[in-house]
Amino acid sequence: MSACVCPLALFADQITLKNGDRLTGSITKTDGTNLIFKSELAGQITVPLDAVVSLTTSAPVNVSLKDGQLLLGTASADASKIAVTTSAGQLETPRADVTAIRSVDEQKAYQAAIDRYANPGILDLWAGHMDLGLALANGNANTFNFAAGFNAVRATNTDKITVNFASIYSTATVGGVSSVTANAKRGSLDYNLNLKPKLFLWAGVDLENDHFQQLELRFVPAAGFGYHVFKTKTSYLDVLGGGSLDREFYSTFNRTSGEVVFGDDYDKTINKRTHIHENFKFFENLSYSGQYRVNFDLSAATTLTKMVSLQFTGSERYVTNPPPGLKGNDLILTTGVRLSFARQ
16 A cells, blocks of 8 residues: 555655644645645645645745745745755745745736736726615505615726715505605716825716706716825725816706815725725805705625625715705615625
8 A cells, every 4th residue: 555655645745734744735825824735635725834844846836035036846845944946956045035835827827817907807806786775564554665776896006996876766655645755866986096106086977866856967077186095904095175067957947066076985894794985075166155065975784695795875965055945955874785796
């Protein structure tokens, strides 16, 4: 039996752990502080790198170093150094200088991902969610309430595209008389282009329809500059300022206003399951003195599965000069299911 096993071991990668265990198989890659290893007996396993006291490879691997060098060859390492035998000879370097080890196939996949992120297609790198809420009542009064929301973001190292949509529609039937009690739709398209690490140029357009405010269409193109206040793994804050043109088409009149706009965009991952997002814009009217508008959106979600979350969303629109006899604020509050998606 040993005569059969030993020749196989000669053609396999080997790692030795601090506890004395020795595993044979093939090295897939290092992943941060871990080594991904396909063992002959246990299948794919993850081993902490600081638990590996030595390793040898029988097939060529790609070894990345801190100085940017990428070496291709068989490798052997102990606790302090690694030696890579390439077609040009052997290079020995401190193990602390190694940033990554990848198999040939893993290196090809890694480089393909780098190239794709450097030159992504317009349909690549989208991520977002769809919110759905439904409420029904049937008895002395029949009610129907449906709310929907959509958010999609495509972010690269140089720019970001954001698409948002929210709507609510509800009816009520009392005494055999049916009426629409809410009917509003809101959407936006925004584009950010990084000019410097902190400074970005932004442009966008807001669209809105509100049946009970007699607003057939609000069309607001806007542009300006923004500043990345901070960005971490769990949160970011952007502030922005600029100008906009507010075109409003009501049932009884139309009007156009020039505006100064400023606001913020804040995102926070509270823990592994909970996430909040806030967006605020204040529009100071330059055409009608003393008038202004406010857009405020807040959402929170708690993850149930990878794709499904419970969500709560608030979307407020306030104007100081609505049509006579109507209120200036309209608030949409929804709760329900959030379905997430990503196209990497």
